Amino acid sequence: MAERPGPQGGHGLLYLTDEQLRKGIEAMFFAYRGFTAAPDRILAEQDYGRAHHRALHFIGRSPGTTVGNLLDILGVTKQSLNRVLRRLMDDGLVEARVGREDRRERHLHLTETGRTLERALSEAQRDRMRAAYRAAGPQAVQGFRQVLEAMMDPEMRRHFEGGDAPGKAGSR
Amino acid sequence: MAERPGPQGGHGLLYLTDEQLRKGIEAMFFAYRGFTAAPDRILAEQDYGRAHHRALHFIGRSPGTTVGNLLDILGVTKQSLNRVLRRLMDDGLVEARVGREDRRERHLHLTETGRTLERALSEAQRDRMRAAYRAAGPQAVQGFRQVLEAMMDPEMRRHFEGGDAPGKAGSR
């Protein structure tokens, strides 16, 4: 009963051999490297690391987000995040504004400089993603997204689904 | 979320908005966290890290692999890898045998203890992967794999494709 199912078949049951799963695991490993390679190069030039990239990304995608929210998303300690944010603020890439409703909160924004770097990073990463999407085709992209979503921790899925376009429903 | 081109359609052009690509990027980020979460917990108990996991994994999947080959796959420096291997060998999880053809080479193998830990780690990870695969369905799995493969660096794809079942048709 083992090897039968062609890669297509198996509509009902899924025959997931350890071997198939191992390939999936390695695919994640190797792909993640490709996924981070381009931004990593840009970051290295400016002496930043992935931690800075992550902060820039999530501030860029939801301007005005708070430190606490960022801590939640990134899943690191505040001390760790603070070191990164401090540097970004000292370098003038990120700005923290005191909350108007709750003055304890700091709302984070990218400065023009910050936006520029963020754009460079995400463009590099999008290029790679776009190339992969194009190579694999729309059908595959759909499946890709489904599997990734199923692989997330449920709390993370929240942040993911919540991460809708800041402007409107109509994307673009 | 679905816009114009039905998820099926768009054979020719792919309309990939920045927004869609951003979601893909975040999906990778969040999913990768889910992907490593379970093994990370096991590793933490024994005071190992992801680096040890990677070494155990690739030694386990191709017993007898050499240090140089591992360096190639992992893309770290020999000093970095050595620190990890040293510990694994001292702890009796990995064994290095002098090459028979080329006595300069060290061929790496898991000991029984090493195999046990490796199995625990990969089982935890496979469980997660299996659950995601099941939730998403076979079609999606196919797409997932295609996109990931397209996202790898070409040299890494080599290692990936080469990673065939150790038992089967004389790969390698």
Added chain:
DNA sequence: TAAGATACGTCAGCCATGTTGACATTCCAA
């Protein structure tokens, strides 16, 4: 056979980024 290249190990030190723990400040809310 001698010289160079290759595979590996190791020492030493640096850096980024994660961690804990403790403590201060400010401010909201009951």
Added chain:
DNA sequence: TTGGAATGTCAACATGGCTGACGTATCTTA
């Protein structure tokens, strides 16, 4: 008015990357 929340910060430590330098054994080649 007081307790807790949101944040910042100091200090210390661990992991796992990195570079550079050097040593040894072994293979390859002129």
